[in-house]
Amino acid sequence: MSIKTVAIIGCGIGRSHIVEGYLPHPDKFRVTALCDLNVERLNEVGNEFGIEKRTTSFKDLLADDSIDIIDICTPPGIHLEQVLDALASGKHVVCEKPLTGSLKGVDRIMEAEKRAKGVLMPIFQYRYGDGIEKAKRIIDAGIAGRPYVGSVETFWLRTPEYYSVPWRGKWETELGGVLVTHALHLHDMMLHLLGPVASVFGRVATRVNDIEVEDCASASLLMRNGAFVSLSCTLGSQEQISRLRLHFENVTFESSHEPYAPGKDPWKIIAANETVQAEIDEVIGNWQPVSPRFTTQMAHFHAYLSGNGPLPVTTTDARQALELVTAIYQSADTGREITLPVGPESPKYANWRANTR
Structure with a gap:
């Protein structure tokens, strides 16, 4: 059973991933790098857990061949771009919710997954x-x-x-x-x-x-x-x-x-x-x-990477949750019941803010 190296981008909820998700499994994971634009927080978390590699550049992590997993814990508005870049780099990817801000974005990610060397696991620790x-x-x-x-x-x-x-x-x-x-x-x-x-x-x-x-x-x-x-x-x-x-x-x-x-x-x-x-x-x-929470989700993730079980949370799971969000927003705008599935024909497919009245 190999130890997977992890780089975390975003040291806010990323700290919880370390405490609950990775530290309980020293035989499975090792966090080797941190990335955050807030240098004070970057150093605070790095010092707390003895993580030597620290950077403010996401591209540094993508180019580092010693990293197996990119764990994305940044604000939601940049998840899509970072997930696509991390998949393109050949690494495995973990991403906090929401995975992205539209069903169109999720479908772009699902297409990228088909070509990717690594896998994506969205976070649904509850x-x-x-x-x-x-x-x-x-x-x-x-x-x-x-x-x-x-x-x-x-x-x-x-x-x-x-x-x-x-x-x-x-x-x-x-x-x-x-x-x-x-x-x-x-x-x-x-x-x-x-x-x-x-x-x-x-x-x-x-x-x-x-x-x-x-x-x-x-x-x-x-x-x-x-x-x-x-x-x-x-x-x-x-x-x-x-x-x-x-x-x-x-x-x-x-x-x-x-x-x-x-x-x-x-x-x-x-x-x-x-x-x-x-x-x-x-x-x-x-x-x-x-x-509970990240501890078990990460254990199942490692089992999957080792060939010993299914991927615990998939992009299909994330899409199902965001499809419900899309339908609620569309219903609230129109005052009508919305039938699922929701696809490209929906005015909310590409943009939840699109006015459908």
């Missing part, structure tokens, strides 16, 4: 943890039965101080608001458990902060499996929670309310009867604890 992985195993085993309805709540708080960072709250640099930067995690969890969306009716508004992008949204979804799902999100909640509650024929699941790690236990797993409970016990009775 998929990992004991609670959500138990639920996934029960659903995949067929125990839960038909899905009926669900609700997904992203109730977080962001103040003017948060938006004092120059790139936040702007279409050009953050690419969107609560749907793109915050609730995307919970919505991916829902898609991971319930599968694809058939149609969407959505509303968005900017009610909490003086910013360009939305900070409140709601949507009504019809899933392809027939289930109804309601999404609600705001950045004006005085108590921060993240919550999924999914009702199936035989089981009801409710996630932890931890805002930034809802995949962790405790999850409520409520069986319809003793027979169903016995089936659940059979499937998860020998459960081995799973580390």
